[in-house]
Amino acid sequence: MTDMTLTNGAGAHVAPPVEQVAPGVVTRIREGDLKGVSTILLGLGVVGVVATLVGSFLDEESKKQAAFSYLVAYMFTLSLALGSLFFVMIQHITRAGWSIVVRRIAENMAGVLFPWMAILFVPIVLWYHELWHHWIDAVTDPNQEGYDAIIAGKSGYLNVPFFFIRAALYFVVWGLLARYFRGASLKQDQSGDPALTLSMARRSSIGLLLFALSLTFAAFDWMMSLDPHWYSTIFGVCYFGGSVMAMLAMLALVTMFLQRKGYLKDVVNAEHYHDIGKLLFAFMVFWTYVNFSQYMLIWYANIPEETLWYQHRAETHVHEGVLVPWGYVGASLIIGHFLFPFAFLMSRHMKRNRVTLAVAAVFLLVMHWLDMQYLIMPTLHHHGLHLTWLDFTAWFGVFGIAASFALRNIASSPVIPERDPRLAESLHFHNV
């Protein structure tokens, strides 16, 4: 193999320009090419958020519904951005070659973590009492009536000021990480400096540690504390598994979308889709593994304050106004989030074919949304899945705005890391 590095004046090696590695590949998004889609998404998003906010003023019941619907939509969208951040860091720390051609998409998807996911968090701040009143209003003074010893024991952690300090801290961590990895990668597009690759790999190690802690505690704070008597130390890992799975599904879809728009031609091929598909399959199984681990330990130990959480989610009686009882939603997740995709995506042909991979990706994203419903909504609707128009406006609101800004990030940067030293390796990658 020929030496793929050039020597600059100072004598240090730099990666060659993209014209040399991949002649004829268009790396810049043409002016206004994604503008239509991102404007439609932004329009849908603004209308969705405004409608959800307006809906919340109708009455007390709607305010609660709006808050919970918004939280479901927010945690769904957040998982895609966090999953992207994880994807970028894991590629750096493993020094992966295959993924260079899709890494920029993930960098751009993670780029919405700050400021957009932080701005979209504002309605949650407005509705914090609707969402977390179970621990906010709990009596933690032993001399008062209705003293709640369990929440009193957690009050050093679960109190309103510390709750918001932590939330701010999460956005600082995610914002810094997402901006650093996107920024350094964009800088390398100009300089081709391999030292940036090394420093990104080095910083991924501390980045992944911060990521694991911040994601875990965010999942504890924003979802697990909805039912503050209950706890599960693996809860954050369950959210993480679903997040990375959903992100990989979205990565496959965004890549296909860009290819339909005429980009990444002769750059991303069946080999790359195959690897995305393999990771998608793996994280789908990982989600199942950690969720079952959580379930089995609680089921075996049979301690009332632990089993109560699943008791709510095992309801099979059809109450009035309930679309599907939670027990059937749980069963649907076992089938739709595991058994069916396990059989469907098993064969390599299904992962290499764009149509079948797209079907699986869309299906798993729907399942991930159902998983968010299953984790969050039983606190509001005890008996089963109960969809209102606010669920749709909130989803289009949060997802639309985040997706629109992710597309803007994509439109404003080269579609691949042009001068990554391993770009050639990624272009010629083959599964053995």
Next chain:
Amino acid sequence: MTTVEANTTGSASSGQVWGVVAEFGSAAAIYAAAEKVTAEGYTRVDSHTPFPIHGIEKALRHGPSHLGWLVACGGITGILAAQVMQWWMNEVDYEMWVSGKTPYAWPSTIPITFELMVLLSAFCAVFGMFAINRLPRLHHPIFTHSRIVQVTDDKFFLSIEARDPKFDRTRTAQFLESIGGKHVEVLED
């Protein structure tokens, strides 16, 4: 250029021709040769190299392995065996109530079902690979080639077996020489 050397080692040979083997000097050379041999219509072709050569299975036109189906059978057998075993032991043969769970309670059966699926899948992968490769065997005709020890160092060998419908000991050997093969030898079983 030397003419085809008959294999003279192994006096106890049955005299049955196994195939023709040629030596090549580099990975690129054997890759190009593999493409020419399969383009000529040979189907029982294999390469013997010091290290794996990426993509040579395509040049050799080897189809996908059937091992996956064996592993799938092993996995399904493991799932079924684990379920039937636990159901029969806990529900039928010796009904046992533990901490208020029903004798056959599906969550408690999952770890063993998972483990047995993995165990039988792994067995099928390893022993299935042995069976498909007809292992273990103590000897293989390829080892009678006079320079085969070089395969562990820096030489690349291409074999065409006698059971190939297109095989003809003289013409196949000449063809291998014509595409750059050195030390072409007809090997006996």
